[in-house]
Amino acid sequence: MSRTVKSPFDREAQYAAKRLAVIRAAGAAFRRKGYHNASMVEIAKGLGLSKAALYYYVKSKEEILYECHINVYDAMDGLIKSTRVKDENGLERLQSLYGAFAHMLTRDGLALLADVDSLKGDYQETVLARRGKIEQAVTRLVERGMKDGSIRKADPKVMVFFLMGALNWLNVWYEAGGRISGDEIADAFVAQMSAGIANGV
Structure with missing residues (x-):
């Protein structure tokens, strides 16, 4: 009777998927309770794992926090690259990206x-560098909009801090399945941003 031998690539993919699930579950716990108040025991319990099993996927709570940041900035990098091909003015590209x-x-x-x-x-150091690159990319769009006249003149760095700060607060009050859907929130964010920075509004 022959036995099916799983490819090491399958095992690696399964490990990576489970590790990502751990990081996302931990990120949700950090968002709900705060980093210092969310325990590894709670995170493990939420995933149906023992604390020992949790440490198979991550070395420490700090590593989870680090990976939470990196996953977000990886996703943001991908979104920034996808907007570069669009033939739009600065405001339109910023609306798409935001x-x-x-x-x-x-x-x-x-x-x-x-x-x-x-x-x-x-x-x-790595997280601050990655965050800085995201802010620089958004700042370039703001400056482009000021140059082409679609965004009103102001201090671009202050404008970017305001925009990114609003995104930070999403983690504090947004709940999936709540009264307002994610699509509605995204549309509202773009509308409010545009009302605040569009030239001639």
Whole structure:
């Protein structure tokens, strides 16, 4: 009787999928309770794992927080690249990107967390660098809009801090399955952003 031998690639894919599930579940717990108040025991219990099994996928709570940040910035990088091919003015591209950011945060189970100070050493340095690159990309769109006249003149960095800060707060009050859907929130974010920065509005 022959036995089916699983490919090591299958095992690697299963491990990666389960590890991502751990990170996303932990991110949701961090969002609900705060990083310091969410315990590894609680995270493991929510996934139906023992605490020992949880440590098979991650080395520490800090590593989970780091991966939460990196997963979000990886997704944001992909969205930024996808908007580069569009023939739009600065405001239109920013609307597309900002809406995509909001959709991603309400739909994909990713959390844009603010607990960067809880990371140490290389973890914190890497996350700050990745966040800086995202902010630079958004700033370039704002500056492009100011140059082509679609966005009103203002300090672009202050404008970007305002826009990204609003996205940060999504994690505090948004609940999947609540009164307002993720699509409605994304549309509202784009409308409010446009009302605040569009030239001539």
